[in-house]
Amino acid sequence: MLVVHYKHLQIECVQGDITRQPDMDAVVNAANAELLPGGGVAGAIHRAAGPRLAEACQPLAPIQPGQAVMTPAFNLPNRAVIHCLGPIYGVDTPAETLLSACYRNALRLAEKEGLTSVAFPAISTGIFGYPFSEAARIAIHTVLNEAEQLSAVQRVRFVLFGQNDYQIYAQLLPEIIHLREEYARQALFTDLYELTMMQAYYAEDMLDQAVFTLSVGRLPQERNFLLAAGLSTVLDYLENLRFDQAALDYLSTLPLFKPEFVEILRNFRFTGEVYALPEGTPFFADEPILEVVAPLPECQFIETYLMNQIHIQTLLATKAQRVVQAAGGRxxxxxxxxxxxxxxxxxxxxxxxxxxxxxxxxxxxxxxxxxxxxxxxxxxxxxxxxxxxxxxxxxxxxxxxxxxxxxxxxxxxxxxxxxxxxxxxxxxxxxxxxxxxxxxxxxxxxxxxxxxxxxxxxxxxxxxxxxxxxxxxxxxxxxxxxxxxxxxxxxxxxVSSDVPSLDIAYKLTEYAGRGRVKLSPVRTVIAGRKQVFRQAQGSQDVGDTIARAEESLPGRPLLVPVMRGGYSLQAAEVSLPQAQAYAREQLARLPQALLALEKAAEPYPVMISPALQEYQQETQQHLEENDD
CATH class of the missing domain: 3.20.20.70 (Aldolase class I)
Structure with missing residues (x-):
């Protein structure tokens, strides 16, 4: 058993049987919509509780994904059973919101009824198909988020059926608590104008979805390509970003910020999506390293940290690759x-x-x-x-x-x-x-x-x-x-002495469903959400096309979804050795001339798709016509 303490809450992880938790006031049933006996957790709980449980459930059915209802526990050694319907992965959307609602609503129901302890199974991870580690992150974050609102509930237990499931929770729980504390201390690592713009967006009710693109406008003369790095750090930041009381107290001393805005920050969470190049991907000028899709204030606030971390790690990964290339296997x-x-x-x-x-x-x-x-x-x-x-x-x-x-x-x-x-x-x-x-x-x-x-x-x-x-x-x-x-x-x-910085920028490219560009002769901002398709001839990559996100073009798409609803996805769970191996594989696919330390005679071809060019022109024309 793993036991950790967070605020006043004791959180436990055990490998065991959800029907054999006699020291818990309530156990949670991963139910079906009709609250009927079935397979998995629901079947085990109904068998252990006896036929009266199904009778008690009948008037409460059907329930909706994310909903929680309570019945007596009957023959189970507990006071109550809380029944939750988790989302079917790939069917019920938004899955992360619905799964989080299961844990949140179960805890609030237990709190309302004065229960002191609740045991959860891994909801939706059986026949409902939710990837286990993604579901675990959501479960842990939701319990931690609810901790401050709970007074009656003192203990929460995650009951995991298999050893591998237990190990995932046992690793993630202390790791997430550590990261939340670390990033709460770093919440104020931002430029002041991110916060002033953020307050203005709330004041103007500008809360629609936005798209921001992080890219490098020009390759340095000394580089034939860059090597993407820093994504894992950024995802940890986004998933765990919180404003602690010390940060809120400091902002309250600044005359720029109104009390109601500071109160908004108390509950601030990143809730958006991220599409990104996997770490170790070679990329070129104007290609998105990552794109963020979220409400405008959320996108805006995270700019400083994202640029800082992607910039330094991409800069240094690229420099190291050149050193390793020169060393020739030494x-x-x-x-x-x-x-x-x-x-x-x-x-x-x-x-x-x-x-x-x-x-x-x-x-x-x-x-x-x-x-x-x-x-x-x-x-x-x-x-x-x-x-x-x-x-x-x-x-x-x-x-x-x-x-x-x-x-x-x-x-x-x-x-x-x-x-x-x-x-x-x-x-x-x-x-x-x-x-x-x-x-x-x-x-x-x-x-x-x-x-x-x-x-x-x-x-x-x-x-x-x-x-x-x-x-x-x-x-x-x-x-x-x-x-x-x-x-x-x-x-x-x-210090990457020959190239100490990159022409990196994080730009708004869409807001409220309309493309956005910056009209400047110095830097091109490509409108909308995008995808990069990399074409190959045999085992060698020969050219890229930057396209609209919804296009399907020849080649392999490079940007992959790595975060949804503010939670990291399974695609983002890449170890550092895996990232190094991936980089090695991708570098081996580049034309040999690009791997030389000297500037290649011919740059790697990067095109913009006709559909994206047309959208870019439409966006520019619309902005020029309305900028009066």
Whole structure:
């Protein structure tokens, strides 16, 4: 059993039988519309409660999806049974709203009747077909949202039938609580004008659905494509965004904001949809990285965070991919944490670097947060702190026998000689994995070091290089045939030194069913919801078409639905290794010229479909005619 506490509520997860929860006041029946005995949870509850349960249900039927009704529990060891009709996935819409209503209405009914504890099964996840992890997110968020309104109800239990189901809840419940607390602290990470516009929208009753598109207007001269990253971070933010009391109190001190607007923010939730490129997708100028569909104030408020996270992670994933490409299969380790621009950028940067293909990071926090392998050697200070380099090597290898030794504190060749001396001293106990060279002419030094190690019978000792490296320097080292087995890359990758920013923007492209554009000679804003179709010849991608969302064109559609009703969808549940593997697969499909560090002679073809061009012209004409 997992037990967590949230506000005054105790929330439990158990693997077990919903009919055998004697310490709970009420159990919830995942009912059918007629409240009849059937299969699954409903059948089990009716069998355990006895025939009187069906008799008590008869006058209450039929019920609607999301509705909750209550009967006595009869032969069950509980006071009551609360019957909820969950949505049939793909039939009853909006499914997430209806499923959330089941949990919310059941809790409110229990609260009204003075019950102190409620046990839920995983509603709609059986024959109704709701994807389990999506349903679990909705169930957990709904219970957490209701916590402040509950006083009688003190305990909520999720009763899961199988071990895998239990593991999903046991992982998601503490994770979601942590993320809600984290993003509540970050709720005010926004530009002031997002909040002032948001207040104005509410004042003007401008609450219709809007579409905003996040894209890069121009590729940097030094890039043939960009690699999408940051989506998982954005979805966590959107699903868990809340304003806590501290944020509301601060906003109340600003004369710009009226009390009624601050009160609106108290219950603010993102309720929209997101369509996005999967992380690791190569993309090009003007192609949507993601599109947000939601009420206008919601779309507007999230602009700053979305741009910030997609920008930094896409920028750094793209840079890392170039470094990995230049390394030609040699290991690449992220050494960038110390000079990257801030803690958040360093942690999220390591995540982005991994999508771009690196093998490990020196950033321990990133290792813990994202499961990235952590790696490191030693600093010059460790060697300097000892009486001699050889003494430092002896001491370090006693603790870390398979380490890499930093060999250039007092000159690289002298350090290599000390490694050889240590190998002679230790004999068969010598297990040092490699040496690191951090300065000097890496081609010359690596060749000399390799020769010395080989002559000493230490062919297994690898050479790892670092010190001001980027993709261009690594490419030159590889072209020169330097016998280097891996690279530590720091500042140049961490700050994307040759391209420190992207021409990224988040623009309104539709409101209240009508296209919207910005009429500017500098940047094209393409109206409406869109899709990108990528065409291939054999195993190679040859061109993209940006189209209207409802079009069906040759090629594979790149934008996928990843959030609906403010909840992440199963398509968004991609692990970091899966994102890295996907990036590798997609990169292998690009024309070879695009993978070069140099600018390709011919850019990758990106077209706009005739239907989208026509819609764009209609939208521009309408705006010009009405802009008087």
């Amino acid at each position: 290991a690449v380790v992220d050494f960038g944490a110390r000079r990257i621009h801030g803690v958040d950028a360093a942690v999220k940067g390591a995540r982005a670097f991994f999508i771009g293909g690196i093998n490990a990071t020196s950033n321990v926090l990133a290792g813990r947060e994202y499961g990235i392998a952590v790696s490191g050697t030693m600093a010059h200070s460790y060697v300097q702190a000892h009486a001699s380099e050889l003494e430092a090597f002896r001491a370090f290898t006693q603790l870390y026998p398979k380490t890499f030794l930093l060999a250039d504190t007092y000159g690289s060749l002298k350090g290599v000689q000390h490694v050889i001396e240590l190998a002679h001293e230790l004999g068969s106990d010598f297990q040092v994995a490699g040496i690191r060279i951090d300065s000097g002419d890496l081609v010359v030094l690596s060749r000399q070091a390799r020769q010395m190690l080989d002559d000493a019978g230490l062919q297994q000792v690898q050479i790892f290089a670092s010190g001001g490296l980027d993709e261009y320097k690594i490419q030159k080292l590889m072209a020169a045939g330097a016998p280097i087995d891996g690279f530590g890359v720091g500042t140049a990758m961490g």
